[in-house]
Amino acid sequence: MKRVTRTLRRFWPLYLMFLPGVVYLFINCYIPMFGIQIAFRRYNAKDGVYGSPWVGFENFKFLFQTDDAFIMVRNTLLYNLVFIALGTVLAISVAIILNEIRNQFAKQLYQTLILIPYLISMVIVSYLAFAFLSTGNGYINNTLLKVLGIPAIDWYNTPKYWPFILVLINVWKGLGYNMILYYATICGIDHTLYEAAVVDGANRWQQITNVTLPCLKSTIIILTLMSLGGIFRSDFGLFYQVPQNSGPLINVTQTIDTYVYRGLMQSNNIGMSSAAGLYQSVVGFILVVTANLVVRKVDAESSLF
């Protein structure tokens, strides 16, 4: 007790700074959590949240009932794994390259250019993609492939290309933001480390592998752990709007979010949507905790908690 008061007295400005965040989290995240029970009820407006009948796990069944359940979980997991892996590797590479550029103007120009896609709404991205891919007027079919003498491809009816298209779009869009996080860390690395490396006769490549990357390690681990929490979620715009909701592509574009949307759009069943949301969160939570356990076993200093 005495210890607590002492800590409080000593660090009170820090706790004060902490307070708005706590209030925000409490209002925005803890209070709405009473709605979790909706996932276990057959909700109707007249009886309200507490009056609606309790149905147990009935609302969760549709998520596991058919072959689609396997497909959507597979797609969600694999796409997210690729996004995380590829996104991290590319973001780090670009951040390092950017750090090597000495011309300030060029550096800022590239940084801005790479960040722009992150600021564009996915709906607009879907139209940009359509401008490239459409059969009638699309750039690829009507200009690029024509010049190369390749017959036109019916993009929106051919599933095999879409895993690549989706990964490309996601990486293109997210790269700028991830890159900035890593770039900021790189800028914060102590310059004397590099100077020491130069004195020891290290070339540029050796400086990167022996100084930059080790210094980035904890940032990489934290960011990866965070993204693991969202591994059961997907960017709805990317998987629904960018493929223009095209039926033949569903096997490669269906994720848990689009499945829930397609299935419940007509019935407006709130209980079942909540069940899907809860399922995603619980799996995400378990993944974060497990991954952190593993990290702690390997390297206790880098783990989140």
Added chain:
Amino acid sequence: MRKLWKRSAALVLAGLMTVSLAACGGNSGSGSSSGGGSGSASADNSGGSSDSGEIVKLVVWALNNAETEDAAEVAEAVSAITREKIGVEIQLVNAQDAEQIQLALTSGEPIDLLNYNNLTGQLTAILRNNYAYPLDGDDDLIHNYGQGALSVIAPADLEACRYNGTLYALPNQKDTSRSAGFAMRKDIVDELGIEVPEYGTFDDMHDILVKVHEAHPEMYPVVSTWAGGGFQQPWPMDPLGDNLGVLPNVFDDSTTVENWYATDTYREFCEMMYQWNQEGLIMPDITTSTENGLFGGNGFSMFENWKPGKEYEVYKSQGKECVFMKVVQPHKYTSLPNGNSWVIPYCSPHPDKAMQFWDLMYTDADIANLLVNGIEGKHWVWADDAHTCITTPEGVDPNTSGYPSVDWSWPNQQLTPVWEGVDPDLWDKLNEFNESGHVSPAHGFFWNSDEVMNQVTNCNNVVSQYNNSLIWGTVDPDATIPQFLADLEAAGINDIIAAKQKQLDEFLANKTE
């Protein structure tokens, strides 16, 4: 010690991050105290004595694209009448999309009258979640305050708004039967000298399309009715709520629920469309196109519903004159009269006043005209001295008016004058058309899918995967339909059909009693 503190704080934060996503993403609006909304509503309703001379303000969510100021002006003009008559003022709220309606209903926003046209799932979705206030419940609103409306509405149409014996909505005085076929560009038809019969077959249509394709290879012979492969079905099929288990042909009066996607009609249609597509008669990328209004652009024809006055409606929205060839005779089923209409939401603070105002919208010509057409001199003027029809004021383009008329979205368009260029007998013809519709044997039947909700969700997913490409002929039906049917079966379509058949049989047995 400090390490432990750091660790536990991080654990809490990580937990928050993931769970907060659940709260924000999963149950949008579910947390926003719907319980409180319903509680306060019932408390207010039981009072029901707002006749104490105080003016009550009703919030009316309508379907229109009016400018905010114009809508406010119309609301003020309407209020001037209703203040005297029933002690009510109204506030008009504009063009709400499906998500906004859904969110407002979930969160218990006080709305007194709601046009649910935009809501996906329409009346069924409202009833499933208990969003509507019963009209003949304990306070019997409809008989106490709605006699005027009852005297106007056709009894058969009213039956379509009853669910488990309780009345929840009232049908608008619009087209309650449907007939469908092709809308074609009049200029092209005239130019090529094509004879368009009133009723025809798909073969007739094929001949026309081939002719047009030869003469105008730059045009798309068939385009979608709205973005993403929008399509008005050219079959007399009663979808029984959700298209999963249907009566394939209302004209043969069969009451056997069938899997629509397994019928010969569906297969033959898909085969035909596949062939049309091979011949280049259908716009490329039609299922993924993001454009509305293709008909007014570079299209020649589209699948469209028909009713008296439809030609003018198409002209108004697409800017091109059209002629119709119908392929389906008029018919009616439950979701036609009860689609695109109004309810009093459960969270209305003044359901009795809302009902009185609703009744006036059915019976008061001034109110109906203000709501449908806007203000005289500003949004419309009489086109002739005899006051038979109206037109836009000089200098106002029909597409840029601050209060575009969406006549069918209001309870009684038939009290309003017709627009210049439309048949002056439009309303008589519309009623005649409504009565001429062959009534589906399942008319008035409401499908309650609660018991097979999981199967319905899964089947909807299967349908969204296959149906659109099949009906537009972008995939080969010989290969795709068998796969489609197999997936449907795996998703449980047979459970749905069995459940639906059982409910329908019960409904029919009660009806004959």
